[in-house]
Amino acid sequence: MCVRPISVDEPAVRPEGSGWIPVCDLSRLKAETIVRVAGLNLLVIWNEGDVVACDRACPHEQADLGLGQVVAGRLLCPRHAASFDLCDGQISAGWPSPPLQLYPVQVRGERVWIEAQERRPGR
Numbered sequence: 159m160c161v162r163p164i165s166v167d168e169p170a171v172r173p174e175g176s177g178w179i180p181v182c183d184l185s186r187l188k189a190e191t192i193v194r195v196a197g198l199n200l201l202v203i204w205n206e207g208d209v210v211a212c213d214r215a216c217p218h219e220q221a222d223l224g225l226g227q228v229v230a231g232r233l234l235c236p237r238h239a240a241s242f243d244l245c246d247g248q249i250s251a252g253w254p255s256p257p258l259q260l261y262p263v264q265v266r267g268e269r270v271w272i273e274a275q276e277r278r279p280g281r
């Protein structure tokens with residue numbers, strides 16, 4: 159279930175020649191569920207044993223999804239109560255909105271990395 163989101167306090171550093179960015183420790187993500195990635199306007203989410211990275215702005219009307227909740231594999235928007243499937247980004251039925259943008263994720267040891275340059279509609 160959801161707890162209050164936190165901000166990552168370390169800067170997002172992109173290693174030379176790489177689009178992969180280290181964003182937070184896995185243990186921190188497991189404890190907080192939703193982590194805001196400073197400077198990138200992205201979220202990293204702990205979802206039922208998996209790590210998901212997505213845009214922070216809701217694709218419907220740009221609400222801050224960092225204030226939302228994660229329930230049963232879905233990210234609930236705090237503004238209109240629509241939700242997004244964290245596997246493919248699709249919004250719940252009946253909402254006129256493109257899917258939530260997801261990003262590739264890797265877990266290297268205890269560190270979570272995001273490929274922030276590449277955009278994809280789902281996983």
Ligand code: FES
Binds near residue numbers: 216221236
């Ligand atoms: S702003 Fe998120 S569902 Fe409307």
